[in-house]
Amino acid sequence: METTTLFAIPQMPLIQPGDDLAAVIVDRLHAAGERLQPGDILVIAQKVVSKAEGRLVRLSEVQVTDEARALAAVVDKDPRVVQVILDDSRDVIRSRRGLLVVEQKAGWICANAGVDRSNVAGGDGEVVALLPEDPDGSAARIRQRLAELTGVAPAVLINDSHGRPWRLGTVGVCIGCAGLPPLWNQRGLHDLFGYELVSSEECIADELAAAASLLMGQSSEGRPVVIIRGYRPPSHLPPAPARNIQRPAQMDAFR
Template identity: 45%
Template sequence: MIGIFPLAAIDEVRPGDDLPALLTAALAAAGLVPAEGDVLVVTSKIVSKAEGRFVDLASVTPGEQARELAAVTRKDPRLVELVLAESQNVVRAVPHVLITRHRSGHVMANAGIDRSNLGGGDGEQALLLPLDADASAAALHVALAQRHAVPPAIVISDSFGRPWRYGVVNVAIGVAGLPALIDRRGELDRDGRLLEVTQVAMGDMIATAAGLATGEGAEGVPAALVRGVALPEEHRPAADLVRPLAEDLFR
């Protein structure tokens, strides 16, 4: 039986906060003791907040490319400048939509830069994704191992849109302690047929499951514990989920 347990007892996270301590306290408040096979899904937003990934838009001077893209997308030129700084390249720019390939390789809207639920302020702040989400996940995993006899695996999640479908789902942008991608090619199905292309995006599946508890708006639930998933003893980072450019058929 798979269970999803929201961790709501986390106040507004500020730069420099001890995130492992906050998560440990939230687990205790929910009456949860990490067990074998547990996965702690943490939204990228609170990781970025703790890491101080805030930028004051008043400090940003847009360049020529940012101004041109802002005219096309009808977005704040300062935000577009930040998006360009966080991206390898622009994938698509149309009114109200700016899709880029983030420097991590993930393709997403606005390079994952967020301006919602930032904890007050004058509305002139933006929040960047963690500098290295896999490294952030690994650090959380190590820190929680010092606090729990059986530390949970870690997934850092973010909300992505999907080509050809409306709506967003949560995906894994940082993973530690579990395989983000499970390669089942070479196995046999129930009829003895060889699996030739099957790879399972385990990190994304767990992130999406946790999204049922964390929500996308004013829910105020920045983390969830997923329990009961059968995980192989393998470790693969979220970077392994990124399809190489040579295999991108839609460029």
Template identity: 45%
Template sequence: MRMELFTVDGLPLIKKGDDLAAMICERTELEDHDAVVIASTIVAKAEGAMVLKSDVVPSERAINIAKRIGKDPALVQVVLDRSVEELVKYPLLLVENLNGHVSINAGIDDSNVEDNYFLELPHDPDGSAKAIGERIADRCGKDVSVIITDTNGRAFKIGQTGVAVGVYRMHPILDWRGENDLFGNELEITEEAVADEIASAANLLMGEAAGGNPVVIVRGFDLHTRDDVSVKEMYRPDNEDIIRKGLRCLRQSSD
């Protein structure tokens, strides 16, 4: 088996309305069943998913949380506006955003964006991935998978890694249940988070800070499907999520 990853070079700074699919097709030779891995930052910029800081009026609640965690009250207000549940409020703000993704500050950032704005995650990452994939098919005639990524920290470990926040034409989970291991034992619980693994590998080439490469092509690891897919396939059901239950207990005892 062999898998190849390479960056799409020469992309300009992305602005609202830019055609990411056309930019990618113009700068690389795609093949059918490639996986096109795209940083959420440029997708959000192209879609205009930005909030002007001066337009944000922090509530008293946002101000109180901001004082406690040492953050900009305007940022806290935007996070609260884009969240359905706050799992941790101190010493950081860990929330579930409107799309079901759990992350610090709802994935909202003020780096790699103009000084006066907060940058959100794409509002519908699966929809964004589908639109880009379909546009690539129209523009350069290639049937590809698309993964939109963000960087997340991890419980119990230091450091961030790439994760999938939106997918197209690739199931985010590879289900090994029912298969046999090397000794003939049937696997009962093994479900591999392949979209996150690909996102993490691509993140090695994307880089961080000013030298990033926001689009990576993954070739040779073919998980392409014509099924309807969603990144939400990998979100653990609420009634099975013991970590979330524990955080809720801690939150209730501290409120």
């Protein structure tokens, strides 16, 4: 019987800019009596990756433009935060009171470009975290560092919490991927009754990220790294970056 298990790495410390995140993960794994195994998949919360990479902005140092002030009045947000969002965005997709959806510089369509005050040191809301500048690159570097430290190169996913059209609530999604095929195009396969699939495409990376998010939590849980053990992606699919998930603008019905 095939089984897949998930467990959060316990007692992860608060990550600071410049920390060797991979080394911290290995240390906490060893302290818990665990080791990386071939085939493991690490799902890492975006926030700790951003912290380690120094993707933090102190709001007192932000220079607010007229564009940001005008948009802040529309969405009813701190003009400094709006400026940070604009600085890390390619385009504003939707804006109304309480909502600002943009295309973030790495290509992700999300609220506030992923800019977030929660779980950032200081507790006064005066420091915000941005998404990693290159999440796929971040995942690849962490994977390589884990291989150097342990001899095992697990797949690495970086996840973030995104909202979805037509549905309430956020879900963990993958924004960085290394060592795993993020998508499985199943067109041409057949169902139980012989019907040929013509439009089925499974987002493996998002499904794994969402599963890990159940253990990570959204507030004070302190479980930013989850190991998925036992899942085997289709062997014929090559690893690819998470940016392959992004729907081209011309195919996007919501723009």
